[in-house]
Structure formats: structure tokens, C-alpha cells
Amino acid sequence: MHxxxxxxxxxxxxxxxIIFLWRVPRVDLGILFLVTLAMAAYDFLFYHHTDRR
Known part of the structure; x- marks a missing residue:
């Protein structure tokens, strides 16, 4: 469930x-977009992968 x-x-x-970046296409927001997704993907893949409760 988690x-x-x-x-x-x-x-x-x-x-x-994606919607935000599409409506406001700027390079600095694109970089922020990639960093944010990378941190969320890292958290999703590694935190929930080791969570075996």
C-alpha cells in the first residue's frame, strides 16, 4: 500500500x-525541475526499496 x-x-x-515548466519555459526552472525529480526519484527508489516492514 505504501x-x-x-x-x-x-x-x-x-x-x-511538467505543467509548470510547460507554462513557464525557463532554463533555470528546467534545472530546478531536474534536481527536484532526481531527489524525489532517489527517495522513492532507495527509501521504499529498503522498507520491508
């Missing part, structure tokens, strides 16, 4: 950032 909710949260974050 993995499903984490996936939904990650997809919602991706959708928000």
Missing part, C-alpha cells in the same frame, strides 16, 4: 512540474 501511495505522489509531482 508503494502505491508513493508512486501516486511521485506521478503527481511529475505532472505538476
Amino acid at each position: 508503494r502505491i501511495l508513493a508512486s501516486l505522489a511521485f506521478l503527481t509531482l511529475c505532472a505538476f512540474l
Whole structure:
């Protein structure tokens, strides 16, 4: 259940950032977009991968 909710949260974050970047196309926001997605992906992959409760 936690993995499903984490996936939904990650997809919602991706959708928000893509829409935001599409409406305001700037290079600095694109860099922020990539950094934010990288941190969220790291958290999703490594934190939930080791969570075996």
C-alpha cells in the first residue's frame, strides 16, 4: 500500500512540474525541475526499496 501511495505522489509531482515548466519555459526552472525529480526519484527508489516492514 505504501508503494502505491508513493508512486501516486511521485506521478503527481511529475505532472505538476511538467505543467509548470510547460507554462513557464525557463532554463533555470528546467534545472530546478531536474534536481527536484532526481531527489524525489532517489527517495522513492532507495527509501521504499529498503522498507520491508
